[in-house]
Amino acid sequence: MRLNYLLKGQPVLEQHGNENLEIKGLTGDSRDVKKGYLFVALKGSSQDGHKYLAHAVQRGACALVVENIEDLFKNVTIVRLPDTRAALAELASRFYNYPSKDMNLIGITGTNGKTTTSYVLESILKEEGRNVGVIGTINYRYKGKSFQASLTTPESIDLMKIMGEMRDAGMTDIIIEVSSHSLEQGRVRGLNWSRALFTNFSRDHLDYHSTMQKYFKAKSLLFSSLREEGKVKAIINMDDPKGRVLKKITKSSTVSYGLGDNCLIRAADINFSAEGLHFRLTTPTGDIPITSTLLGQVNVYNILAAAAVAFSLDIDLNTISRGIQRLAFVPGRLQRVENKQGLSIFVDYAHSADALKKALQTLRQLTKGRLITVFGCGGDRDRGKRPDMGKVAGIYSDFAIITSDNPRGESPAKIADEIETGVKESGLKRIELDFSSNNPRGYEIILDRRKAIHTAVKIANKEGGDIILIAGKGHEKYQIIGDRKRYFNDVEEVELATNSCISSATKPQRQEEMIMSLIKDDI
Secondary structure (H helix, E strand, O other), X not given: OEHHHHOOOXXXXXXXXXXXXXXXXXXXXXXXXXXXXXXXXXXXXXXXXXXXXXXXXXXXXXXXXXXXXXXXXXXXXXXXXXOHHHHHHXXXXXXXXXXXXXXXXXXXXXXXXXXXXXXXXXXXXXXXXXXXXXXXXXXXXXXXXXXXXXXXXXXXXXXXXXXXXXXXXXXXXEEEEOOHHHHHOOOOOOOOOOEEEEOOOOOOOHHHHOOHHHHHXXXXXXXXXXXOOOOOEEEEEOOOHHHHHHHHHXXXXXXXXXXXOOOOEEXXXXXXXXXXXXXXXXXXXXXXXXXXXXXXXXXXXXXXXXXXXXXXXXOOHHHHHXXXXXXXXXXXXXXXXXXXOOOEEEEEOOOOXXXXXXXXXXXXXXXXXXXXXXXXXXXXXXXXXXXXXXXXHHHHOOEEEEXXXXXXXXXXXXXXXXXXXXXXXXXXXXXXXXXXXXXXXXEEEXXXXXXHHHHHHHHOOOOXXXXXXXXXXXXXXXXXXXXXXXXXOHHHHHHHHOOOOOOOOOHHHHHHHHHHHHOOOOO
């Protein structure tokens, strides 16, 4: 593709060099530059791409897009734009021939529930016979292929490339989990959304957005950008106060869902059990019974969200019901871990106070004995939610074990201290573990996550009906300590802890050696 065509419509402030160059690829990372590439210099929170212009040229860049020009390079075209990050998504979309215009594009945003909803919706669309691609937190997948996800929503160049590959593979629908970061950074700018879905809103990511107002403003960008035409629809949870705000700001028509009588798509006659949930799906065209192995009210909302999108796409109710029923589980989302001791153990991605509360409330309904929670908080992230999560764990757990999540550059002990503040506020007391008898209500701090999981298994009483929740990491298969990503899998740790025939000191090490090569070193 020629550079002058790629730049068509961009507000060029200054240009030096040949604009008729053939561009073979584009990137915002100088390490990925190849001969004939266009390098776009991006200003980030910790790095500035302008510092790597010479490196990009050295690796073969034939053109540079920048916000400020300090040096010129021989035989390299340089173009100055007012905002390179805003331009990047548009450049990438054009380079990959506008992939979003050829498919039905469904964006899902909200604090919690994006991943589970995407899995339910994918199952429904496949039941309808559609070719579906998904771009989300766990992975990017289509046509039986699956690729590891480094970001919930990829950088715009990667996003357009993936979408282009999905289009070329014959996908008719793409479901994208849309993070607040991606919206604020313009990664999804210029996409032609067919549906935009809002799940819910609560505290998270304030290390990045700084205030709840800014966080919500970022989320709302998906809805304020929707086109005003009949085929485009916003699917909104009207039980959430922020959903009512979004309905006012979007130009598109809306489809509401929730438990309230004012919702177009509703759930009635809800029943929960250890095997899953049942309810009656109520729509303007009729009702149908829904059965799912997913657990709790939180998943009633996730199922309703997916059903509302499907309804807006004119998918019949029987297909919706079958699609919901065929989904067995979602990786790391209240995932039951089968084990040789027969204990009830669940792994969940909950890493905010609201998500942890909903997970614990769900399991509390199923608990005949004690509810034991193993959890932590990420380092170099929103510190304000640490005591909030601690308080939630203290209120809804019988026994809580504070441990490490992804401490990153922070001291695990310091993070645990901040979590402990909230646990103490709940009234839960720190006690010394007694492995010879059932422990009373209380909490302990065990910074080693492996030891914390093994301890939870050791103190659980199967006959007494205890349930264990291991929260925070869910599907993740790594732990970030300092600047190193090491292999760690909560599900496998449960299997090790419940199988006395396997040494907990050997299997993870072998797995780490095999799998670390597949995990990027850069965090």
